[in-house]
Amino acid sequence: MTDSTRRDFLKTTGATAVGTAALTATSYAAVQGANERVLVGVIGPGGMGTHHIRTLVTQKDVRITHVCDVDRTRLAAAATAAAQDGREPATLADMRRLLEVREINAVFIATPDHWHAPASILALDAGKHVYVEKPCSHNIREGRLMIEAARRARKVCQVGTQSRSTEHVMAAMQLIREGAIGEVLSVRVWNSQLRRNIGRLRPSDPPATLDYDNWVGPAPLVPYQANRLHGVWRWWYNFGAGDMGNDGVHDLDIGRWGLGVDTHPSTITALGGKYFFDDDQEFPDTQTVIFEWPSVGKEGRKKQLIYEQRIWTPYKMDGYENGDAYYGTRGVIILGKESGWKLYGERNKELKTMAGRPNLLAHHRNFFECIRTGNRPAADIEIGHLSSSLCHLGNIATRVRRVINFDPKTEEVHNDKEAGPMVRRTYRDHWGRPRGV
């Protein structure tokens, strides 16, 4: 921490007043029960990062001491949004400076996907607890490295799939576990909504307020182009994971949860492409992926998850824009993470329903609770890695248009020269390049 950063930190957070000496990253657990606050840094306060800030400032035992963004305009807006008790947090453009602040206990990472693993690994190695947005990684190898970093650091690493802490989703999972619809052998997941065309643009100069080089970070450096950021980076291979890794990952995660599988699938097949959008997007707008798990579950049966994506329609399938249908041997649950679920028994008899909304605050509280208790969080990095890997595997299978045989133990695709290298990525020489890739 530089002197000026420390001065800013003390000035903007009143850190001395809350006794920062006791609040080192390693000692927070020791102060449970005291009137101390968890000191938080927010990295990448764009769309979702701002949403986190608005939820964080409502929590009395949390203080945002620093915000960090490579876009100065966004940084200033984030500082205003993060003001608590009339004080704004310090602003930093370089996440390394934030991670040097010893007093910070936890970081929220809401950068584009290509920065999730690099930033999380740096933060965990710096001794911070990490809440990282979904998909937790840009590729499968990075997810594994994140698990290793979290276990090495003995820190909490929560992934931003808030349905894991959402009451109506948890209630549906409980019913499935209790056998309300028998054995669930197959789940259908859909992501059906109306996205927009991102146009066709040519490279141009980045805005003066943006540090584009560090926005790209360790990903291969491509020229700035206005339809690559903000937000729209999702549709580019270099930075995102398409809509499978965007909205799809939430439903894939709860689909996998209800299916009761806690390993990777071993067989994946897919078809899809850009059937609708005529623009620069690289990922498919139409995609059907089938995942198969070999001999799991009580009876040692195979299990299947089917993912359907159509991002050019306002039509809500089975009443839900995005949803999960859990097919059991004695009934079905149709669930929309945004609104509720219905349980049907034999002959389609509606037996139970529940309404609900995603609960981001509950997911934050689960994270802070685990910092105190040392427990694994609801969306621990291992869970996040398995679910994010479904997006990556689905995208790989869609790109190569072949059946992919994935080895769940080595996390490699053997005997496929095109698909094999896609479980990882190439990096450029940059300080953010993750250890061990």
Ligand SMILES: NC(=O)c1ccc[n+]([C@@H]2O[C@H](COP(=O)([O-])OP(=O)(O)OC[C@H]3O[C@@H](n4cnc5c(N)ncnc54)[C@H](O)[C@@H]3O)[C@@H](O)[C@H]2O)c1
């Ligand atoms: N959990 C949810 O429901 C949910 C909803 C929306 C988005 N998300 C996730 O949140 C993440 C962000 O999405 P978004 O739509 O807010 O994107 P965004 O482009 O609006 O915001 C990303 C921010 O990160 C900043 N950034 C990029 N590189 C940085 C770096 N090196 N250091 C600091 N800041 C950096 C950008 O300047 C930008 O302000 C994505 O991973 C997305 O999947 C989650």
